[in-house]
Amino acid sequence: MNASRKQIASRQETGDDGARITTRDLGMCFKFGGGDLVALENVNLRVPEQEFCCIVGPSGCGKSTLLRILAGLERQTSGELQLAARDPQRPLTAMVFQEQSIFPWMTVEENIGYGLRMRGVHPRVRRQLVGHYIEKVGLARFAKAYPHQLSGGMKQRASVARAFATDPQVLLMDEPFASVDEQTRVLLQEELLRVWEANRKTVVYITHSIDEALVLGDRVLVMSARPGRLKAEIEVPLPRPRSVYELKSTPAFAELVARVWGPLRQEVLASFHALAVAS
Amino acid sequence: MTVKLQNARPSRGIRVRFLQGVGAERLVSIGSPVLLLLLWEALGRAGALDQRFFPTPSAIASTFAEVIRSGELIGHAGTSLRRIAIGFAIGAVPALLLGTLMGLSRMLRAALKPMVGVFYPIPKSAIFPLLLLIFGLGEGSKYAIVAIGVFFLVLLNTMAGVLSIEPVYLDVGKNFGAGRWKLFTTIALPGALPLIFTGFRLAWGNALILIVVAEIIGARSGIGAFIWTAWQTFQVERMYVGLVVISFIGYASFLAIDELQRWLIPWRGGRSG
Secondary structure, three states: OOOEEEEEEOOOOOOOOOEEEEEEEEEEEEEEOOEEEEEEEEEOOEEEOOOEEEEEOOOOOOHHHHHHHHOOOOOOOEEEEEEEEOOOOOOOEEEEOOOOOOOOOOOHHHHHOHHHHHOOOOHHHHHHHHHHHHHHOOOHHHOOOOHHHOOHHHHHHHHHHHHHHOOOOEEEEEOOOOOOOHHHHHHHHHHHHHHHHHHOOEEEEEEOOHHHHHHHOOEEEEEOOOOEOEEEEEEOOOOOOOOHHHHHOOHHHHHHHHHHHHHHHHHHHHHHHHHHHHO | OOOOOOOOHHHHHHHHHHHHHHHHHHHHHHHHHHHHHHHHHHHHHOOOOOOOOOOOHHHHHHHHHHHHHOOHHHHHHHHHHHHHHHHHHHHHHHHHHHHHHHHHOHHHHHHHHHHHHHHOOOOHHHHHHHHHHHHOOOHHHHHHHHHHHHHHHHHHHHHHHHHOOOHHHHHHHHHOOOOHHHHHHHHHHHHHHHHHHHHHHHHHHHHHHHHHHHHHHHOOOOHHHHHHHHHHOOOHHHHHHHHHHHHHHHHHHHHHHHHHHHHHOOOOOOOOO
16 A cells, blocks of 8 residues: 655745645555445546635535545555645644534634644733634633533634634544534635635635635536546636625626536436435 | 503523422432431431331431540441452453553554453452452452452443544544554543543442442451441341441532532534534
8 A cells, every 4th residue: 555644844945846736646546345346536626825725516425525635644554645744733634524623622712722722822912813713703701601601603613713723734524514503604714704804815615615716716627426536627717705605796707607517416416316226 | 442462571481490399409419318307307206217227317417426526436437448448449451451451553453452351340259258268357358359349440441431432532642643642642541531430430439339348358458348347236227327328428428529620521412513
């Protein structure tokens, strides 16, 4: 097995070719019952510094697996991953999970400060950073509240703040707003854009919503049905800062939706048929 | 035809009725035991209850006052409580550690679960003669039986508690760079705490039963021995006093455990997801 996870410690502002994340023929294969389940195959991903990169794909295409590999929670079974670590003081990645992932046994501020605490950040600095981000996501009034007192949207806000607070070099987001209602989602998206535009860190954002991918991303990658491969790439030349609702009513947006839907449609159908055959 | 609009009113009505309901409920829950005691007393005095088996509450109360004044009862109750507390500590501490480790490690679980499964169902009172043989008639055998009873309940509940933690929390910990020790202290332990407390409650109840059994079989002091001596001398009122004391100890300690739980787990009720 030639899987490896490389961290290039480079002093240059941009790495070998300005890429923050590079994968070469990345593959992931799970032992499943007696046989093998190929989740990812020959994924060649390249995410430049400061890019907001969105990945869309049908259910079960391995999007989340790819993100978990980038986060270091799983290890690929073939291929190579390079994450350019330019600043040893900052964590390489921080992930925002799809499901409710803030700890029920910690208050909102303890949750947001968790990553900082794990990195041994001085309590005084920690308090400052937590205060800053808790304000940014509008949870200052709920600093001392426990998660069971919060709505789903507020929990995800805390989760986003927790990831931003550690100032990671790469932010990984796995359908973070999938389980909140439509109106709240729009608010959360605008909030995310606002926080992100303040320092433009590199983001890999997984979603199954074309709208969301186009609203947020600089670039949208379409993944194929299982085994997941990167199938198409659509640049999103929409100007920033963006306003979620206004953007969606522009002709340029509609045209982009069509361009993503084209390649995605076949894959959704393919995964739909695969499911139908399986059941 | 007129259309009647009803705002606010119905909801207020419901609230008032609700308050009445709570008040009535409390009255009933205080009143019903009092009523039962009164009925018991009345039946006793009327001669409908055999005084040899069912002495009247007033007779039990006066015996109660007597043994309290003599210091006899406090001594026995204190002895039993001390035995429970020491036995509980001896059983619960290793159970907590081992239970957490078994929750975290698949291998350890595979290695120990069958043994736990075989030993757990044995009624602990059945082991007591063996424990008497090993530890003698002194305090050792009392601590041992309580410790064994406590051990399994805390172990199994702690393990279940750790296993019930959503995997995503451990992923978050790893992603934010938490090492093994931090994963243990910031996620595994607090996450398992609600079920650990369930284990504590069950174990405490079990410890009460076991200590009384142990004291009846082989002790000269403690509440169990107090009841047994009363039986041997046919002092039925004293037997009832012993029962009342056990009931009170149980009730008071469960209230204390609940309070401790509220204090240690203020986030309870939020385990959805």
